[in-house]
Amino acid sequence: MRLRHAAVAAFGAVTLLLTIPTSASAAEGQFQYTVSGLDGTPLRVVLENPPSGECITLPEVADPAASSPAHSPRNRTDEVALVFTEPDCTGREFALRPRTGYGSERLELRSVVFVRPE
Incomplete structure (x- = not known):
């Protein structure tokens, strides 16, 4: 009987661990950018500390019909910043190296995604 209770408790603990969401990497x-x-x-x-691996459309310049693009990006993160000329990480792409990457x-740019350097 105790063995069965222990098995059920262990199964419950494992199930709980598997359902707890993991924190997203950042x-x-x-x-930094200028608008x-x-x-x-x-x-x-x-x-x-922007999220890693997901496209970020810059909210201030998301609508090309209503705003000028952002400019002068500065990448002070520990990942490569891929900046794009259009929203939703489309258009021309430029890579800014970690910590010291910048553009004039x-x-x-209108969107960016952060990726781990190879």
Whole structure:
């Protein structure tokens, strides 16, 4: 009888462990970019510890018909930042190396994804 209770308890514990969601991985550090404010002044936006492996469309510039693209990205994360000229990680792609990667005002972007360096 005790063996059966122990087996049921162990099975319950294993089931609970398998159903607990694991935390998503994140690129550690900051990703910065510049957008134009409503009055045209440049605003620096910072993504702190952005999620890794998922496309992030920058909310300030998500609609190409309503906004100018972001520019001047700075990758201060521990992962490669792949920046894209269009929303949903489409368009031309540029890679910014971890920690020190950056682009000038000419590098326009609307989305980014972070990937572990090879």
